[in-house]
Amino acid sequence: MSLSNSIINRLTAAGPAVLVVAALGLAGCSQEKAEVKDIIRPVKVVEIGQAQASRELDYSGSVRARTEMNLGFRVAGKVTERLVDIGQHVTSGDVLARIDPSDYDLSVKSAEASLDAAERQVETVDLAKKRAEQLYAKNFAPRSQLEQATLTYNQAVATRDAARSTLAQARNQVGYTDLKASQDGIVTTVSADVGQVVGAGTPVMTVAVDGEKEVLIAVPEMDIAEFKPGKDVKAGFWSDDALTLDGKVREVAGSADAQSRTFAVRVSLPNDPRVLLGMTANIKASVGSKQQLVSIPLSALAEKDGQKIVWTVDRNGETVHQRPVKVAEFTADGVSVADGLKPGDVVVAAGTQFMTENLQVKLAGETTQQSASADDEAKRLR
Template identity: 60%
Template sequence: MHSFSVFDRYSRFLALAALFGAIGAGASACTEAKTEAVETIRPVKVVEIASADAGRELVYSGAVRARTEMSLGFRVPGKIIERLVDVGDRVKPGDVLARIDATDYELAVQTAEANLDAAKKQAETAGFTLKRAQQLFQRKFSSQAELDAATLGYQQATASRDAAFSALRQTTNQVSYAQLKADRSGIVTAVSADRGQVVGTGTPVLAVAADGEKEVQIAVPETDISHFRRDQAIEVGFWTDDRLRLDGKVREVAGSADPQSRTFSVRVSLPDDPRVLLGMTATVRAKVEAAPRSASVPLAALADRDGKPIVWVVDQRTATVHARDVAVADFTPDGVRVAQGLQPGDLVVAAGTQFMTENLKVKLPDDRSAASADAVAVR
């Protein structure tokens, strides 16, 4: 049998302790290496930059009308005794459209003729008197005063004759005004007075749409009137034929709003096309380009690097964050408006930017729909 001394047992204890120590150290080293091998992945809250508006289309409906619409009325008052046209009838220059009773005007012509004849006789008599007064004055049988009186009488008589002649012309014109005539070719679009009605001077009786250029009139609210300008190209479609498309042009934009509807009248001229008829319903389409837009992000998303503003943008392919320089437009109650540096679709870290480092691994939230609403494109 072997006997072990105290020294031998102590030596074995030290050996075993050293062995267990080496094993523990190795295990500890493996644990630290394993811990270092695990990357830090930090969950983040993000906002998504909304896509910018590519533009919109303004669509308004209106009716085709003639550029020139004439509201016709008699130039003298009277009772209408005849209307010769109806709505839809075509007229040409010189056509008689309606008549009023011209009896009183014809009597006035007869009176004016009689007055003119009398004025002519008086002027003729005054002329003889002046001629005799001149002869007597030359022979010194009459005074200068008598000659002057004869001259004045002749001048007054000729003036009365001229006034009577003008009165005759005026009354003759009034007889002709008893007939309402068309002065341009067109189509009757409205009848405002009929036979038996007494109308005053200028009272609308008929409306005629003159032949020639046609246009579409639309009513535009004040929110969109700034998008219409004179000579602007406009596409015009028609309900009667979807294939009929014409290139119109803005001819006139009203300078003030209608007091009732608070809309502005816009007239769009149309090219000459026989398929376009008066009264047809037209659709006016105007393209409106989107204005340059900036992105709004929460204030917590803004960070600073070397005295310059930055945001941390998430690369979705590698799930890492990267700093990006931005240009701040201004500050709003809801956050920061960024003028440059962000694009639609970018994911911006919205909180905890002080913990971000370049190429840091991050974990995105499972549902970004609510977060995406935090950043919107604004004008």
Template identity: 60%
Template structure:
């Protein structure tokens, strides 16, 4: 019994020693864990700006008059005089150019002589008709003689009318040797000069008629469907940052240009004295049926299962959490999110594969965004906001 009690006491003592050793090791391990600092991962973030309205269609063009007249002579001939240059202002009725009128004046003289002859012939036949009528009344001549005299008189009168028309035509031909402006405007082009022989109807001068102005832009076929007559657009001008006008699409070409394969689109502008012909303008239009959305960098988009997510930073706690989002479409510089984000949110824009919920992150103290300089201990931005 004494030996058994001694053995039991020895085993119990060894157990106490092992337990004490294990407790000491556990305490050391916990102390080391407590001393180990929590990992805080530095991240790059983007501050979400106001929602945009979708991709913008931006095209450059030049200001033109709504009506441009290509003026040419109504008769052919050699140009003897040009009285205007490009940029000159003209009024209705102003003579712009002349062609040689020598042959046309000769035709006028010939027509005048023919008319005089026809008038004399008409007078002679009228006298002959009266004589024939008198003789017939006295039964000296036959009815056939009277009918012949009447016919001759009618033919002479018809010839006189023809000669009068020929004279009027000859006068017009002489008048057409002067090229006149039909409406007030500005000369924008000269297509023929002194000494050149031109055919009737050939363009000699181009005049931009005073009045409404418009911007002519060339739109590729992939975007032409977005331009319909009546669509509201914005017009900005390189000449002045303060000059911006609301315009409307007036006309869209029905076929593409054979060389550029683009469609000519004309945008009507409101009257403004600051808009001059030839100015360079930029037309900006929105896509049809576009909805507001927030732009984020493509690298900010991640996947959790089948759901698209972004990692949003809690400014107060300095932690990140996954947030489900709905993708509207993709833009040139990122992704457009229609649901799940708000203006001012901070999203992780790089290294999303290392993120997990409630992870501590470290952000730069000073940030600069499109909205100005922002000093914050918990905010950073790479300048991502609404827009293209």
């Protein structure tokens, strides 16, 4: 019989109570041995990557002519003809539309009659003036009579000159009944048609002048400081992915739109026949990064004693340590941290409630690298 069997027999002979105490003692020893072994918990982590030195802004807009003329008649009247359509190319001097010239023709005839009467009056007073000069020279008439004749003649000449100007103006108005193109371009808008009565100066057509084209984009106020006149940008086009042109910011609006709260920015493009009016273009501008914000998952953020913390992993010792952080903002994809983390830090991404100081861990799977700049996230969400 073995030694262990001998001990059990002796304990049995001593009584049941002694046997229970011995059993509890053996169980306690087994539990103590189990606790000696350290717990190694697998964790999921993210690594903070290098911050980007610059970021890229991307805004869409439409191609338009740098100069667009809103053409209208210089006189009022009823439109009788429209000689061009939208999309038609016109050259300088082409007649685009006409209004009824009847009233203006009558004005010309009236002015011609007034001028003829004024000229006859000048001839009449001229004879009277010459007669007064002859009589005064022979001392048959006083000087006052000569002065009166001279004054009447000068008044008649002034009336004649006014009549000539009135006739010239009336003839000009007849010419204004034809709406002509002043520069070469493409008709983009027709605002009045045959039968419509328009006032002087009312826009009837819009012509996009041939030459330099530009892209009009709307930039929000948070990025408008990055767009200054003369800034170099890149222009891409939806119609052709391979077409990329170098553009330059030409003009920035001085105030934001009242409804959209965006600023109108015009970007000049080089002359390229592949770029057509109305095309959609993407304007890309590289700018320096703002304050570097570390973006981490929401599950990586914990709180202890009222302070926001994260758990970082020491790769050498494979232990975790708490680190206080300063939260800048909460985003749709996580948390932006302004202070407390730097590129290269490894942060526990999940299970922070089970972490304790110097707890040994094992990295589970591959480490995900998180961008150190939250600007990229903001650009992606825009």
